[in-house]
Amino acid sequence: MFDIVNIEKPDSLETALKMLSHNPDLKIIAGGTDLLIKMHNGTLENAALLSLRKIPGMDEIRCLDDGTITIGAMATFAGIFRSSIINEHLPVLSEAAVSVGGPQIRNAATIGGNICNGAVSADSAATLLAYDAELRILGTEGARTVPIREFYAGPGKVNLKPAEILTHVVIHKTGYSNTSGCYIKYSNRKAMDIAMLGVSVVCKAEEGRFSDVRIALGVAAPVPIRCGEAEDYAKGKEISYETMKEIGIYAVKASKARDSWRASKAYREHLIEILVFRALKEAVIRGGGVHIGEL
Numbered sequence: 001m002f003d004i005v006n007i008e009k010p011d012s013l014e015t016a017l018k019m020l021s022h023n024p025d026l027k028i029i030a031g032g033t034d035l036l037i038k039m040h041n042g043t044l045e046n047a048a049l050l051s052l053r054k055i056p057g058m059d060e061i062r063c064l065d066d067g068t069i070t071i072g073a074m075a076t077f078a079g080i081f082r083s084s085i086i087n088e089h090l091p092v093l094s095e096a097a098v099s100v101g102g103p104q105i106r107n108a109a110t111i112g113g114n115i116c117n118g119a120v121s122a123d124s125a126a127t128l129l130a131y132d133a134e135l136r137i138l139g140t141e142g143a144r145t146v147p148i149r150e151f152y153a154g155p156g157k158v159n160l161k162p163a164e165i166l167t168h169v170v171i172h173k174t175g176y177s178n179t180s181g182c183y184i185k186y187s188n189r190k191a192m193d194i195a196m197l198g199v200s201v202v203c204k205a206e207e208g209r210f211s212d213v214r215i216a217l218g219v220a221a222p223v224p225i226r227c228g229e230a231e232d233y234a235k236g237k238e239i240s241y242e243t244m245k246e247i248g249i250y251a252v253k254a255s256k257a258r259d260s261w262r263a264s265k266a267y268r269e270h271l272i273e274i275l276v277f278r279a280l281k282e283a284v285i286r287g288g289g290v291h292i293g294e295l
């Protein structure tokens with residue numbers, strides 16, 4: 001069923017990097033929930049695989065002394081939504097994690113695979129963008145850190161060189177402290193469906209005004225995006241029905257929604273406007289603010 005030539009199972013990152021540099025054809029496998037589908041469909045044939053599963057510590061989720069949160073690339077979505085660190089500090093990521101697939105998928109699918117697969121519908125993408133996440137990448141020439149905003153290069157394409165491994169996702173305290181937020185996944189089915197639109201909002205409020213609003217969208221453009229104009233508009237504005245409605249309209253401008261077999265451009269734009277409003281409204285309520293009405 002799967003056209004696997006060979007599978008390497010290194011027990012350290014050093015060995016993994018050596019193997020990848022000696023054999024550039026080796027394909028990294030984490031949970032396999034994207035990769036094995038490609039092999040099953042015949043888009044990937046005769047694959048020699050390198051599994052990251054035996055490398056200790058790659059699934060750890062830690063909160064460092066300065067409040068920086070590190071999430072190992074091999075952390076599964078089940079591990080993420082059960083993590084007390086994530087639930088306490090990054091509840092929007094927990095919300096995104098629990099929306100992925102069904103229980104079997106969440107037990108196998110990793111955050112690293114979700115990011116590196118580069119799908120615009122990846123449920124972690126919008127939320128990691130909204131939390132200003134960074135990616136730690138290790139290669140034979142050393143380590144580098146890439147803001148997730150610069151990682152997506154096109155549909156299914158990411159800025160990962162051959163023989164590089166994503167080791168961690170990093171979220172600094174400035175990315176999450178004193179924030180509230182919300183992730184809304186819009187799809188045809190309630191479970192086991194990929195997003196038609198993913199909206200993630202992380203915001204801070206002071207004295208009835210937005211002091212920081214971060215809005216990210218999945219499936220609204222060829223890659224997951226932040227809505228810069230909407231965020232700039234929101235800063236300093238009074239938290240009101242009108243402000244949130246206007247932010248939703250600005251978010252549509254940032255998108256490059258297209259017609260596809262899943263939804264028309266017009267329908268997607270309508271969804272962006274409404275769901276950004278709803279995600280903001282929910283984020284404000286979760287942050288202790290008041291209900292400001294329906295759109």
Ligand SMILES: Cc1cc2nc3c(=O)[nH]c(=O)nc-3n(C[C@H](O)[C@H](O)[C@H](O)COP(=O)(O)OP(=O)(O)OC[C@H]3O[C@@H](n4cnc5c(N)ncnc54)[C@H](O)[C@@H]3O)c2cc1C
Pocket residue numbers: 027028029030031032033034035036037052073074099100101102105108109110111112113114115116117121122123124160164165166167192193194195
């Ligand atoms: C039935 C089903 C339902 C699904 N539902 C959803 C859903 O609701 N939402 C969603 O977002 N996704 C969904 N997916 C897609 C998939 O489960 C996720 O994208 C998952 O997070 C991929 O992780 P993985 O560990 O299985 O990656 P893999 O399949 O192992 O790898 C994916 C890609 O990333 C690369 N890679 C993996 N880890 C690393 C690393 N550390 N460094 C460098 N490269 C790496 C691999 O080489 C491969 O190219 C679904 C899949 C299935 C089969």
